[in-house]
Amino acid sequence: MPLQNSSTYTLPSSILWIIILGFVMHFFTVLGYQFGNEVLPKKLNVLIDRYSVPWFYQNYYMFAPDPTYNINSFVFRVETSDGWSDWEEPGLEEMRQHWRNRFGSASDMYDMFYGLSNALFDGIIFVNFIDNPTDENWFSLPAHNAAERYITRNSAYADSHILSFQVGVKTEHHFFDEDHHIHAKEIFQQYPIKSMR
Amino acid sequence: MNWITKNLKEWQFTLSIGSSSELFIKILYSVLLWSTIKLLLIGNVVWGEDYFILLSDPFSGPDRLAMLLNIPAVRIYYLYFVLPFLGLILAGLLGFHNVFTRIVVWFLFVNLHFGNGAVSTGGHHLIQQLLFFHIFLFRVKSEEVSYLSSLGRFIHHLAYYSIWLQIAILYLVSGIWKLKGDLWLDGSAMFLTLSFKEFGFPWIANTLKENTIFLQILTWMVLAYQVLFIALVWIKPIRKWVLLFGAAFHISIIFLIGITDFGLFMIASYSIFINNDLAEKILRKIRLRRVLSLSA
Numbered sequence: 001m002p003l004q005n006s007s008t009y010t011l012p013s014s015i016l017w018i019i020i021l022g023f024v025m026h027f028f029t030v031l032g033y034q035f036g037n038e039v040l041p042k043k044l045n046v047l048i049d050r051y052s053v054p055w056f057y058q059n060y061y062m063f064a065p066d067p068t069y070n071i072n073s074f075v076f077r078v079e080t081s082d083g084w085s086d087w088e089e090p091g092l093e094e095m096r097q098h099w100r101n102r103f104g105s106a107s108d109m110y111d112m113f114y115g116l117s118n119a120l121f122d123g124i125i126f127v128n129f130i131d132n133p134t135d136e137n138w139f140s141l142p143a144h145n146a147a148e149r150y151i152t153r154n155s156a157y158a159d160s161h162i163l164s165f166q167v168g169v170k171t172e173h174h175f176f177d178e179d180h181h182i183h184a185k186e187i188f189q190q191y192p193i194k195s196m197r
Numbered sequence: 198m199n200w201i202t203k204n205l206k207e208w209q210f211t212l213s214i215g216s217s218s219e220l221f222i223k224i225l226y227s228v229l230l231w232s233t234i235k236l237l238l239i240g241n242v243v244w245g246e247d248y249f250i251l252l253s254d255p256f257s258g259p260d261r262l263a264m265l266l267n268i269p270a271v272r273i274y275y276l277y278f279v280l281p282f283l284g285l286i287l288a289g290l291l292g293f294h295n296v297f298t299r300i301v302v303w304f305l306f307v308n309l310h311f312g313n314g315a316v317s318t319g320g321h322h323l324i325q326q327l328l329f330f331h332i333f334l335f336r337v338k339s340e341e342v343s344y345l346s347s348l349g350r351f352i353h354h355l356a357y358y359s360i361w362l363q364i365a366i367l368y369l370v371s372g373i374w375k376l377k378g379d380l381w382l383d384g385s386a387m388f389l390t391l392s393f394k395e396f397g398f399p400w401i402a403n404t405l406k407e408n409t410i411f412l413q414i415l416t417w418m419v420l421a422y423q424v425l426f427i428a429l430v431w432i433k434p435i436r437k438w439v440l441l442f443g444a445a446f447h448i449s450i451i452f453l454i455g456i457t458d459f460g461l462f463m464i465a466s467y468s469i470f471i472n473n474d475l476a477e478k479i480l481r482k483i484r485l486r487r488v489l490s491l492s493a
Binding site for chain 1: 202205206209210231235236238239242243247248249250251256260263264307311313314315316317318319322323325326329342343344346347348351352355359362363366367370371373374375376377378379380381385386388389390392393394395398399405406407408451452455456457458459
């Protein structure tokens, strides 16, 4: 129900349009951030980025343009006074728990392992572009440092005296054959052994 | 033009969407409560010192305030972000929120969200935007008559429809980017996604060896839904069916693809489309239950 005497307090239309313009400008930058690179002048894109990132940053590219063909998994092994452990895949147990309960925090733990796996995979590509890479090139990668943090702080070996460790990435690649049947291939790439002595 | 002028006037005098907005805030806060408590159980890894994600701290000046938890020295204090956030969310669920609490909720969410990009989904990005707009959902009593209350009601309406538009933009962006690929158009996207046990269940991944017409149709329906949502949601007679399809799609994302946060955040965001009368009825029932449980 319209209020009594409320029309006495009608705001000037210029004020209303200024407020509307504020909202319109906001959405212009949102759309400009998503699609502007192809259509807007570069200087305007810089301004839009400046406004949008970080407070209004938006990323909606999940499974777009296409779903992934590869899934990476982080693995590691550790040398203690008892010798070398087997290769361990810490994300796997989290994945199993995620299958049992989709509303728990195992899904988030898996996501963090997945992020680390992808960073390690990208790290391998990065180092392979370096001529004659040294161990230092591998060990200075942010992904390797993150993996080391996990092994030395969070893994079952965190309280052990670790002599050395090695990380790796298993990649499951899915592809279609000519009949459009799906197949999977797996590759296993290892980083060099890092001594903690 | 008359229609626009009429609405611009009406938006100042009556807040005909107040209950919709209030219910939306309650539902959004409920999902945020679940999501935050779930992450708090592993808080030291997610936001604290035991992180093993790659931190990024690229900003300077005021922008750095958005990514405080990306500064390793700040992560030790992550509870100072999480606990006030939970407190304000709980207070909001009980009906205690105002523009200042809503600003703080948005600010803390931005930091918690950027504090761990690995657990972020498109749903988190959407919620960040919706929480920004929810700041402007001013609660102006119907009997209040002043220039300030007219302004409050007017901005409330704009923010309310901005939330609609923001949800539609999510689908549009996602849909247009999918159109740039091959697998959505040829109907293989759903098949490829489900072939990874990580995005489904082992029994699904092991059973599916070739694409089916069912999965193909589902792929195209999802693509059409995302691209057309921005137009369809404004058409009142079909809105309910559009949203029901979307809700079913997001429930399937939770249980088949396994991206629970995204699915729940999307379904929660749909509450903004609940009409005011129904929202009022739901809120009245919630209030009655609370009164009954308090008096019991």
